[in-house]
Amino acid sequence: MDTFLASHPVNPAPVEHVPGGGVVVIQGSPRPGGNCGILASWAAEEARNAGVETMVIYPHDMDIHPCIGCYQCYNTGTCVFQDEMTALIDDVAKSRLVVICSPVYTNTVPAGLKALLDRFQALHGEITLGGHSPPKRGLLMAVAGRKGIQNFRCVSGVIKAFFSLVDITPLSPVLIDGMDEIRDVRTVPGLEDHVRSKVKECLDSE
Numbered sequence: 691m692d693t694f695l696a697s698h699p700v701n702p703a704p705v706e707h708v709p710g711g712g713v714v715v716i717q718g719s720p721r722p723g724g725n726c727g728i729l730a731s732w733a734a735e736e737a738r739n740a741g742v743e744t745m746v747i748y749p750h751d752m753d754i755h756p757c758i759g760c761y762q763c764y765n766t767g768t769c770v771f772q773d774e775m776t777a778l779i780d781d782v783a784k785s786r787l788v789v790i791c792s793p794v795y796t797n798t799v800p801a802g803l804k805a806l807l808d809r810f811q812a813l814h815g816e817i818t819l820g821g822h823s824p825p826k827r828g829l830l831m832a833v834a835g836r837k838g839i840q841n842f843r844c845v846s847g848v849i850k851a852f853f854s855l856v857d858i859t860p861l862s863p864v865l866i867d868g869m870d871e872i873r874d875v876r877t878v879p880g881l882e883d884h885v886r887s888k889v890k891e892c893l894d895s896e
């Protein structure tokens with residue numbers, strides 16, 4: 691495992707915020723140098739190559755109070771908790787592309803990523819109250835240890851619900867199964883080119 695981690699590139703440096711029309715990459719794995727980290731770095735690099743301001747965020751490094759379901763956001767358009775999610779919700783609302791990289795953990799997304807997604811009820815509250823959220827697209831890239839597309843059923847459902855909640859139009863996802871055997875996404879033929887051209891095409895088509 692140490693060799694595996696040591697052989698991986700460092701994640702792209704996060705920026706604090708992106709201006710309107712930027713790209714937000716959410717790296718949902720707690721392992722900074724794992725496969726989601728690599729997928730996130732390809733997407734972020736491609737977006738930056740296209741001249742688009744891009745931020746990469748790591749839910750497991752953030753201070754995120756879990757949603758308590760008080761529904762105050764549907765009265766005020768903002769969450770009762772003011773933590774690192776406040777700025778992130780604003781960044782996502784203004785962005786043009788949201789990329790989510792997630793491993794399958796116990797059939798679903800890791801806990802830190804789930805806490806982040808739940809807090810976007812506040813953006814739904816804001817939109818419901820008439821807040822402006824420009825059109826944007828969303829790309830899910832997920833990895834699973836086990837073989838078989840069925841391992842992504844829950845992750846795909848969670849991310850689909852999130853995209854739908856905050857008016858994000860989904861692109862076709864990139865799902866890589868069998869990672870227990872493959873170990874390193876960089877060894878999957880054509881994958882890096884596929885990810886890069888997906889991000890590039892999405893940004894070019896606007």
Ligand SMILES: Cc1cc2nc3c(=O)[nH]c(=O)nc-3n(C[C@H](O)[C@H](O)[C@H](O)COP(=O)(O)O)c2cc1C
Pocket residue numbers: 719720721724725726727792793794795796797798833834835836837841869870
């Ligand atoms: C806590 C935990 C739970 C996992 N649960 C599943 C699972 O339910 N199904 C599966 O296919 N893989 C599962 N895996 C394997 C991961 O999806 C796989 O190792 C993935 O490549 C990790 O992504 P990363 O390299 O970006 O961290 C699990 C791994 C961990 C650490």
